[in-house]
Amino acid sequence: MDARFLERPKMKRLLDLAGMLLLYVAAICSVVLVPQLRATPAAGGASPAESAQDVYLDKCAVCHAKDGSGNTVKGRKLKVKDLRAPESQKLSETEMIEIVSKGKGKDMDGFEKELGKDLIKQIVEYYRGLAKP
Numbered sequence: 001m002d003a004r005f006l007e008r009p010k011m012k013r014l015l016d017l018a019g020m021l022l023l024y025v026a027a028i029c030s031v032v033l034v035p036q037l038r039a040t041p042a043a044g045g046a047s048p049a050e051s052a053q054d055v056y057l058d059k060c061a062v063c064h065a066k067d068g069s070g071n072t073v074k075g076r077k078l079k080v081k082d083l084r085a086p087e088s089q090k091l092s093e094t095e096m097i098e099i100v101s102k103g104k105g106k107d108m109d110g111f112e113k114e115l116g117k118d119l120i121k122q123i124v125e126y127y128r129g130l131a132k133p
């Protein structure tokens with residue numbers, strides 16, 4: 001670009017404007033489109049197990065550990081039971097859903113409001129699945 005071109009104030013302002021516009025468009029695209037692109041695979045093909053796993057890892061694993069053993073700093077402190085322990089194994093799926101929904105003891109809060117019934121059912125299925133080799 002030659003200097004004379006840039007010296008013309010009107011043209012320069014126009015170019016600035018175009019630059020700004022491009023920035024705006026890019027910003028809007030990244031805000032609007034990127035989450036949609038990310039959401040698409042989940043909406044299309046992700047199995048419920050995957051999202052249940054994500055939530056388990058996010059909300060439960062601090063205490064119950066990734067493998068359900070309860071072997072984490074917090075889990076040991078609160079004496080979280082190993083999922084494979086007989087006391088845990090004898091709980092039915094329904095009983096576990098109840099515990100996760102309403103909470104148990106003073107250390108585990110209920111998750112009904114936060115997660116909803118359907119998701120809790122899926123998480124419990126996932127959690128119980130951890131006990132299988």
Ligand code: HEC
Nearest residue numbers: 059060063078080081088096099100104105107108111123
């Ligand atoms: C702050 C730590 C903590 C978090 C977070 C937590 N729990 Fe617990 N959970 C406990 C404790 C402690 C117990 C045992 C309570 C008792 O026996 O009095 C328990 C008990 C349970 C039980 C009953 C099993 C048993 O053997 O007693 C299930 C099922 C369970 N939790 C699932 C979950 C799920 C699913 C999540 C995530 C949505 C979760 N927990 C999040 C601490 C936690």
